[in-house]
Amino acid sequence: MSLRYQIIFRILLSSFCILVLGGAIAVWQARLAVEKEVDASTHLALQLITLGIADTSSFRQIDDLSRFSSLQQTRHLSIQLRKPDGQLVHFAGEQQPSHPEDMPPAWFIRWVKSEYPKVEHRLKTRDGDTLTLIIKAQPLDEITEVWQESVGFFASITLMTLLTFLAVNLVFNKSLKTIGVIVDALRVIETGQYRQQLPQFSTAEFDSIAKAINHMTVELEKTRQENRALTQHSLAIQEEERQRLSQELHDEFGQSLTAVKVMAVTAAHQGADTAKITAAISEICDHLMMVVRSMMQQLHPLVLTELGLKATLEDMVNHWSERNPDLDLRITCADEVDGLEKNITRQIFRVIQECLTNIVRHAQANRVEIDLHLRESENAIRLKVQDDGQGCDLNTISRGFGLRGIRERIKSLDGELNVASQPGDGMTITAWIPLP
Template identity: 60%
Template sequence: MRSKSLRFQITYRVLLFAVGIMVIGGAVAIWQARNAVEDEVESSINLALQLVKLGFSASPNPNIDATDWISRLSALKQTRHLNIQLQDDSGNLIDIAGGRESSEQDETPPRWFADLVGGDYPKVEYRIETHDNKVLTLVIQANPLDEITEVWGETRAFFLTICLLVLLIFMAVHLVFNKTLQAIETIVDALKLIETGEYRKKLPEFATQEYDSIAGAINHMTDVLERTRQKNRALTQHSLQIQEEERQRLSQELHDELGQSLTAIKVMAATAAHRGADTPKITQSITEICDHLIKVVRSMMQQLHPLILSELGLKATLEDLVEHWAERNPALSVELDCDDAVDTLDHAVTIQLFRVIQECLTNINRHAHASRVTITLAIDPARPGQLAVKVVDDGEGCHIEHVAAGFGLLGMKERIKSLDGEFSFHSRPGAGMTVEASVPIA
């Protein structure tokens, strides 16, 4: 299903709301107009009837002169909303002069409106006996045309007012909506630039508080992304530099150790070919040189990649690493508490964990001046699917902001993140440092 634009949805809802208001308002207006016409006509009929009765009660002779009453009824006939007639006992109408004439300038309401507002009104008959014993019938019948004309004008004015208000509301919504769309378009354009890696362009301040909050959050996000990109770029450059230094160091060791040793073996082999050479001594020297080369090659292989990690697992590799550090640094006590479950981890996970712990020991040896280090790898009891790694030293410690930008911690953090893990460290001057990581092992 194709999604509709926000402009269309809001305009559509505003129009539905306006139509609903007009329909409800029209129904209420017609209902009130109908009640008003009915009340007015009923009041006029009752008034005319009361006037007739009052005239009879005020007359000293109940037998009325027809000529006198006809003149009185001529004035009464001018009462609005009524048709007043006299009938004799034969049913013939008696003309009443002075009737109210409708103004030709009055606007006649539409037939459909008159049908909606009008109704069935009662016809009142009042019998009158004249002085010559004739019986006349006074007929009072409703004629609501004047009242319907008035309510038609009022209803039309009411509808025009509603239409004007709806138009004003629609215009106000349209103006506010245009301003809102401009803000949304600005934010969308900024997000498209962020998608391309342009983090330096900032969103402006908006007059609307909600949009200004969104702009502030996006600007903060771009600042964080820019800082992260700079850190990653620096980390990449540092990694490339370390790689080149490592290659240079290996090349130097190969040249100094292997090259010189192989040259010495070659010279000794050539010397052994001459008569009178001290073969046993030469053989012993070659053997010693070969033993030294074996140690050099093993050391280089250990630095490049610990083969024991693939053969015996992470726990044995860490125990070998701790033993190696104990030999090189007798003043540093390293304790290892490692769960046997680490040997079941994937090789990609174990090599990263090994490098993190190796980097921790290197940093402690270089900067912390610690005397005791505790390394713990165990399944987190609070989170069974997570392996908790913790390295604690009792060194000098430092302020977090002094080490947060260091490449060692940044490299460890990236290694843990590559495993979908969580990395954190805590330190303060004189209280050592704690490095913690949590890695999923499911």
Template identity: 75%
Template sequence: MSLRHQIIYRILISSLCMVVLGGAIAIWQARQSVDKEVEASIHLALQLITLGIADAPVFQQVDDLSHLRVLQETRHLSIQLQKPDGQLIQFTGDHQPSNPEEMPPAWYIRLVQENYPKVEHQLKTKDGKVLNLIIQAQPLDEITEVWQESVEFFASILLLTLLTFAAVNLVFNKSLKSIAVIVDALRGIESGQYQHKLPTFAVEEFDNIAKAVNHMMVELEKTRQENRALTQHSLAIQEDERQRLSQELHDEFGQSLTAIKVMAVTAAHQKADTRKISISITEVCDHLMTVVRSMMQQLHPLVLTELGLKATLEDLVNHWAERNPELELTINCGDEVDYIDKSITIHVFRVIQECLTNVIRHSQAQHVNIDLELLDSPHAQLQLRIQDDGKGCDFSKINRGFGLLGMKERIKSLNGEILCRSQPGEGMSISAWVPVV
């Protein structure tokens, strides 16, 4: 069910509840009003009768009704005078509405009208005859007035409800147009269209959503460009690595194998110096073994598979320390890291390798500290911290380079988190947390 229909149904149900509750209250008030009006009319009639006959406590004759003329304009009452012979004389009671269409419906009369008691008052004539004055409630005209007021009340509620529906529809039409624009933009995001920005909306809530969506588009486009650049860079590195390996295989292995072949052919002659040729072949083979180890180390460190992460990192640190004696490298690593899954250790190794490469190339640092430990609480995770005292950098001004981006992608691929902090002249600190299953 759409939001518009839900709101309309709720307004309709609320209006019906208001009508039912208002109807019950209106009927209760109508009963109270009619009761008070009838009671007041009866008391008024009795007072008029008392005042009308105060100067003549008894009638001169039975037909002398001049003292009761004051009762003819009394409202809501049927007043009759019963003679001793039983004849009834009607004074009031004809209060039917002049327009029959103004009559309230029968069900409303039954709900409002009550069984009002009949009031009788005895009068005496001069000759001792007793007349009976009968006063009975006839609240139809009052009920008619209350009915008209109720009709006006419910007509007002109906009008207010219609106006509410109209106002809600106007607001929803405007809101739904804004929602449709936002939904179209989200569908565009789903299909990879990040260039179409949402406009500014007059409604604050929609405008905040639009700003959030536009910011998300900018970040997604930025991330896509970074990933595209990183992919292209990775492909370029891969091709360069293949070309370098191909060139090295051609230069080293081709020349060495050719030399071995020539020396083997030469050794077949009777006058050849076999001992000297053997020594030369051995030297060429040793050189090839060194080249193979170097190539294998560049492709994948075998020591990582054979001896574990701790030994591999120590070997890496020793290698960089030998090549850069002016740089002090320290590493703190426990034996428990050797039991981590291999898919994690290779990424952690590459991150540390990239960090050391950046330190050597850019930081001009004198001290580098590497801490790697396995934490048990609150969840098992591997914590890596690398800190140097180099010249640092301002990340907002770094426009090129894929080292940091590559490290971030490696850590994120392991469902981890990485935090890089640096200020010019204050070195750099890299912290990473990788969950360990």
């Protein structure tokens, strides 16, 4: 069921409950009002009659009843006078409603009407006869008035419910149109068009959603541009690496193999100095082996596969220390890191390698500390690389590819990276990588 129909159903159900509850309260209040009105009318009529005929000696004859004529218009009451012979004389309450069509329905009369007491008052004439004044409740007029008030009350509630229903529908129509605009924009964003922007809405809640979505699209577009730049940079590095390897193969292997071939041809002639040629070929082979070993170390260190991550990192630290004797480079690495998966091992090695490259190139540091250990309680690896270099403002290096590449490598392992640095206060890179 859609949101619109859910709201409409709840409004109708609430309105029905309000009408039922209001009806019950209205009937109960009407019943109390009729009882109070009838009781007040009965006591008032009795007091008026008692005061009006206080001098019972004024009744000379039983038929002298002219002073009761004023009771003809008494409302809500039936007033009768019973003579000694039992004959009843009616003075009030016998009139019928002037508009029978205005009478309330029988069910309403039955719910509102209750048992009302009958009042009898005895009077004596001068002749010694006893008259009985009988007052009974006739609440039909009052019930009719209450019915009309109740009809007006229910009509007002019905009208208010209708107006509320229409107002809610108008608001929901506007809200659903706004939601439709947001959904259409999200569908466009889903296709990769991150420059799609939502307009400003008059409703504060929808405007907040629109601003959040617009901020998200800006960040997505920014991330896509960064990823595109990183991809292009990676392709450029890859192409440069291929070009460098091709140039090195051409310069080293091509020339060395040509020299070996020339020496081999020379050695085939009589009188050639075979011992000298052999020594030269051996030197060339040693040089080629060193070149191959260096190229293999750059592409993928064999020690990483053969001896594990700890030995590879220690070998790399020794290599960097030999090349940078003024740099105090220290590493603390647990033996348990050798049992990590190959992908995690490879990525951690590349991250530390990139960190050292950035430190040597830009930090002008005197001391570097590398800490790599397992946290069994968290089932994760924690890497920390800290230097005492010149530091930097992280906002000014947002376009650099070194930290971006490190961040992408850590993110590929579902890890978290934190970079802290201030100008003149060095840099600390902390990575947290969960274990599978």
